[in-house]
Amino acid sequence: MAIRSYDYIIVGAGSAGCVLAARLSEDPATKVLLIEAGGPDKGWLVSMPLAWFRAMTTPSLGWGYTTEPEPFADNRPIPEPRGKLLGGCSSINGMMYSRGSPADYDQWAQMGLSGWSFSDVLPYFRKSETNWRGASAYHGGDGPLAVARHLNDGFVYPRLAATAQAMGFKLLDDFHGPEQDGFCAPDFTVKRGRRGSTAALFLRPALGRPNLTVQTRTLTTRIILEHSRAKGVEILNDGRMDKVFAEREVILCGGAFNSPQLLMLSGIGAADELREAGVTPRHDLPGVGRNLQEHASVASLWEASGRFTFDSQLRLDRMALSGLQWLLFGTGAIAGLPVGIQGFVRTREGLDRPDLQTLISPVAMDAKVWFPGWRKPRGDVFSVSNVLLHPESRGWVKLRSADPNDKPRIRLNLLQAEADRQAFHRFIRFTRDFFATQPAASLVLRETAVTAAPRTAAEIDDFLRSAVRTAMHPTSSCAMGLGPDAVLDQNLKVRGLEGLRVADCSSMPLIVGGNTAAPAVMLAEKAADLIRQRSPAMSAS
Numbered sequence: 001m002a003i004r005s006y007d008y009i010i011v012g013a014g015s016a017g018c019v020l021a022a023r024l025s026e027d028p029a030t031k032v033l034l035i036e037a038g039g040p041d042k043g044w045l046v047s048m049p050l051a052w053f054r055a056m057t058t059p060s061l062g063w064g065y066t067t068e069p070e071p072f073a074d075n076r077p078i079p080e081p082r083g084k085l086l087g088g089c090s091s092i093n094g095m096m097y098s099r100g101s102p103a104d105y106d107q108w109a110q111m112g113l114s115g116w117s118f119s120d121v122l123p124y125f126r127k128s129e130t131n132w133r134g135a136s137a138y139h140g141g142d143g144p145l146a147v148a149r150h151l152n153d154g155f156v157y158p159r160l161a162a163t164a165q166a167m168g169f170k171l172l173d174d175f176h177g178p179e180q181d182g183f184c185a186p187d188f189t190v191k192r193g194r195r196g197s198t199a200a201l202f203l204r205p206a207l208g209r210p211n212l213t214v215q216t217r218t219l220t221t222r223i224i225l226e227h228s229r230a231k232g233v234e235i236l237n238d239g240r241m242d243k244v245f246a247e248r249e250v251i252l253c254g255g256a257f258n259s260p261q262l263l264m265l266s267g268i269g270a271a272d273e274l275r276e277a278g279v280t281p282r283h284d285l286p287g288v289g290r291n292l293q294e295h296a297s298v299a300s301l302w303e304a305s306g307r308f309t310f311d312s313q314l315r316l317d318r319m320a321l322s323g324l325q326w327l328l329f330g331t332g333a334i335a336g337l338p339v340g341i342q343g344f345v346r347t348r349e350g351l352d353r354p355d356l357q358t359l360i361s362p363v364a365m366d367a368k369v370w371f372p373g374w375r376k377p378r379g380d381v382f383s384v385s386n387v388l389l390h391p392e393s394r395g396w397v398k399l400r401s402a403d404p405n406d407k408p409r410i411r412l413n414l415l416q417a418e419a420d421r422q423a424f425h426r427f428i429r430f431t432r433d434f435f436a437t438q439p440a441a442s443l444v445l446r447e448t449a450v451t452a453a454p455r456t457a458a459e460i461d462d463f464l465r466s467a468v469r470t471a472m473h474p475t476s477s478c479a480m481g482l483g484p485d486a487v488l489d490q491n492l493k494v495r496g497l498e499g500l501r502v503a504d505c506s507s508m509p510l511i512v513g514g515n516t517a518a519p520a521v522m523l524a525e526k527a528a529d530l531i532r533q534r535s536p537a538m539s540a541s
């Protein structure tokens with residue numbers, strides 16, 4: 001069999017990988033191979049925004065990960081959905097566009113990672129997007145990633161907005177303008193009513209390039225190391241093992257669980273742990289899989305005082321009409337998500353940026369299409385999702401075995417840190433205050449029994465242990481940094497090796513205070529320039 005060789009091999013066609021492949025293959029003289037373990041991103045489950053909850057729980061679209069029993073969450077294994085298809089998580093996620101706070105990136109730079117301050121990364125956020133607001137100092141006007149406005153609910157939104165103002169918060173036009181603190185409707189990566197994954201918006205337009213090869217349903221099982229240089233990868237496709245070679249670099253974009261797993265399978269990690277798993281150590285790098293960070297999230301439910309929530313839209317005949325509208329025009333209830341309002345809030349004195357992201361939706365997350373005589377409606381409720389933006393708790397990813405088909409072991413240690421538990425006490429108080437303030441108070445009858453019951457500090461601690469889950473934003477398991485646990489340098493290169501980088505959410509030194517898809521896109525945009533040794537100004541031209 002002929003030896004296959006490329007300039008760059010990218011492992012993982014996810015949020016970051018599709019962007020990187022599209023950017024590197026812009027140079028026709030550069031041969032790029034993009035390898036994806038999952039299949040294509042076809043079908044309405046992927047493209048229909050309202051179907052995201054079904055998409056994320058559809059086994060054929062995901063890796064099916066759950067954590068090890070979580071010691072600070074009643075020893076519950078907690079699901080961690082991850083997309084296994086073209087677009088990765090961007091093909092199954094909630095599409096909310098968020099960058100985090102400028103201070104998050106300035107903190108990366110203060111850690112010694114030059115080139116990662118907010119003013120350094122802003123050009124890449126701008127380059128990647130076409131924002132509905134048009135180009136400005138904060139936004140891009142001609143990038144591939146469509147960032148669209150969410151249609152506000154004409155009844156619920158003004159009342160939630162007025163409540164936020166009555167509590168003294170600012171009503172913003174944009175979470176990514178001069179200020180992040182306040183309330184506003186979020187933006188979504190949706191284009192003409194269809195999911196705007198990175199597969200759809202970055203990769204698909206590049207597929208016709210003769211210098212770009214995309215190989216789906218192919219698991220990368222090992223990085224081929226020669227001395228201290230990555231020379232290529234071993235792959236498994238349809239039961240057949242093969243090898244492909246990289247003239248210049250191998251770049252891992254497998255996400256926060258799979259990138260560290262692949263490094264460890266290749267002998268790159270903490271030598272003693274690798275031996276325990278049956279892998280011969282090749283390069284002792286103890287930080288691989290450590291420093292795992294995740295946004296803990298706790299929900300509450302509130303019974304609505306009338307039939308004005310999204311539940312009424314879910315009646316079968318109305319959904320059928322919405323479906324038709326969506327198919328024909330890409331508009332209507334199905335073309336977006338029923339989000340009421342979002343807030344970024346500092347819940348205690350002395351913080352330099354928000355610690356709470358609160359999302360109030362006029363619908364239960366498990367609501368289904370209903371019709372009298374067929375299925376009962378879920379009922380009119382508001383669901384509130386409170387997300388801890390800067391957790392102190394740290395988890396890990398380890399090998400279960402030397403078999404690349406085995407899922408990695410994941411422990412998040414959610415709520416391990418006392419500070420994280422205390423934050424949720426504040427968040428619960430905050431949401432109760434919100435719904436005690438007019439006009440939101442008149443939108444609800446009461447908090448539903450389960451989330452209303454905990455009142456004392458001890459009861460709230462018990463409740464948190466039983467209810468905490470994730471915002472599905474794992475990061476930092478192959479973190480950039482300068483210290484002994486750093487896996488990558490500031491150029492995303494694996495320390496001590498040649499020809500090997502990691503560019504995905506695992507590369508973040510600290511989790512950002514917002515959702516993680518747009519930062520993954522930014523990371524890949526910047527990785528492309530680092531690899532091509534270009535500056536933002538050069539790549540904008």
Ligand SMILES: Cc1cc2nc3c(=O)[nH]c(=O)nc-3n(C[C@H](O)[C@H](O)[C@H](O)COP(=O)(O)OP(=O)(O)OC[C@H]3O[C@@H](n4cnc5c(N)ncnc54)[C@H](O)[C@@H]3O)c2cc1C
Nearest residue numbers: 012014015016037088089093094095096220255505515517
């Ligand atoms: C259900 C859900 C909802 C979310 N909602 C939002 C949201 O609304 N807004 C937001 O900003 N963020 C959201 N997120 C988080 C966000 O989507 C992810 O953090 C981000 O997209 C991860 O990007 P990534 O490039 O690091 O990894 P991924 O997008 O996970 O990409 C990794 C890719 O690599 C492939 N791969 C892995 N290992 C191998 C291997 N060995 N060989 C070949 N291929 C491999 C995977 O199949 C996958 O396609 C959500 C996530 C989920 C799961």
